[in-house]
Amino acid sequence: MSGRLELAVEGRKSVEGWAAGAQVLALLSTIHELGWTRYLAEPRELAELAAYSGLPPTRVSDLVAVLAEYGVVVDDNGRVRLSSQYEAFAADDAWIGLGEILDRSAVMSKLIDTAVREPGPLPLSEDDALVIARASGGRATAETRRLFEQVFLPQLPELADLVRRERWLDVGCGVAGSSLTLATLFPEMRSVAVELVPTVAAEALRRAEAQGVADRVEIRCLDIRELKETDEFGGAFWAQPFFPESTRAETLAVIRRAIKPGGLLFLQETEPEPQPSGGLAYAVRRLVTRGWDVPFGRTAEQLAAEAETAGFDLVRLAVTDVGRYVVAQRPGR
Numbered sequence: 001m002s003g004r005l006e007l008a009v010e011g012r013k014s015v016e017g018w019a020a021g022a023q024v025l026a027l028l029s030t031i032h033e034l035g036w037t038r039y040l041a042e043p044r045e046l047a048e049l050a051a052y053s054g055l056p057p058t059r060v061s062d063l064v065a066v067l068a069e070y071g072v073v074v075d076d077n078g079r080v081r082l083s084s085q086y087e088a089f090a091a092d093d094a095w096i097g098l099g100e101i102l103d104r105s106a107v108m109s110k111l112i113d114t115a116v117r118e119p120g121p122l123p124l125s126e127d128d129a130l131v132i133a134r135a136s137g138g139r140a141t142a143e144t145r146r147l148f149e150q151v152f153l154p155q156l157p158e159l160a161d162l163v164r165r166e167r168w169l170d171v172g173c174g175v176a177g178s179s180l181t182l183a184t185l186f187p188e189m190r191s192v193a194v195e196l197v198p199t200v201a202a203e204a205l206r207r208a209e210a211q212g213v214a215d216r217v218e219i220r221c222l223d224i225r226e227l228k229e230t231d232e233f234g235g236a237f238w239a240q241p242f243f244p245e246s247t248r249a250e251t252l253a254v255i256r257r258a259i260k261p262g263g264l265l266f267l268q269e270t271e272p273e274p275q276p277s278g279g280l281a282y283a284v285r286r287l288v289t290r291g292w293d294v295p296f297g298r299t300a301e302q303l304a305a306e307a308e309t310a311g312f313d314l315v316r317l318a319v320t321d322v323g324r325y326v327v328a329q330r331p332g333r
Contacts, residue, residue, distance in 0.1 A: 024070050027063070029102045037090040037098060043079035093141040095177075096134075104135035111288050122291035126199040130175075133200045137177035140211055144181045155320040158264060158327060159235070163189045166234020169258055170194065171224050171251065172242050176204040176217065183213040192218045194227065225250050230257050235264040240303065244293045252310035261332030265312055269300040269324040300324040
């Protein structure tokens with residue numbers, strides 16, 4: 001075999017592998033849309049699944065074989081059910097569920113197509129923004145509360161102490177997953193959560209009402225740069241990965257004015273470098289994020305320097321099981 005033919009064969013194998021993955025993703029999206037993931041939370045005979053789906057038994061058998069090959073379903077004493085990991089992923093109490101990730105994948109594919117065709121910033125409709133927010137912010141569930149209580153809050157003790165006694169500001173709240181989780185953990189918490197996109201803010205409000213905390217978590221739909229409060233909040237979280245470069249300095253100035261002297265600002269480092277097995281997905285996310293004119297992969301040290309430039313003092317860089325956080329303080333008391 002000639003050198004060029006060998007190279008072509010290697011290239012073909014790579015593309016065929018990617019294509020197979022895309023095809024399985026399409027299959028997973030379809031069965032989730034049609035309710036299979038909920039139905040297969042319990043073990044089912046193939047005949048039951050055929051009756052449920054309306055498909056011929058041989059088709060069902062072939063579909064199940066594909067899903068089993070990719071670890072989505074397993075054999076349970078001759079019956080088929082979701083594997084443990086996919087049952088947890090598809091469950092209603094998942095922090096971020098299967099449906100949210102599948103929807104985000106579809107939006108990302110559309111944006112990547114645009115990135116190749118158009119030279120300007122990548123457009124993000126309100127519906128697309130809602131998809132991204134749902135897949136980023138998570139839901140306030142029992143599992144999320146357990147994560148906060150057992151992992152997150154013990155590693156950021158300043159946060160738990162602050163929200164018990166001071167008003168809290170959530171800047172760029174998305175669907176307000178963190179604020180709603182904190183509110184369900186701490187009945188004394190009072191907060192304002194600010195979101196720019198009306199559709200996303202409406203979803204955050206719907207979730208706050210469903211959790212019974214809308215009287216304590218005020219959802220405001222506005223550009224944070226329009227916030228009028230001065231010296232009102234004991235602390236704030238800034239969802240900095242979603243803010244374009246052109247708005248960041250002014251946003252930090254507004255946050256600094258809004259929190260009290262001595263108040264704390266929290267910023268999360270996200271994706272400063274790819275995980276060992278995630279280089280390909282990391283490169284794709286970088287492509288899309290930069291297409292929005294948003295900084296990608298800014299380190300905790302860089303975020304700390306950004307906050308210090310805005311007039312905050314660095315308190316510490318906190319290492320948690322969900323990433324590194326910058327804890328900064330507005331000077332004075």
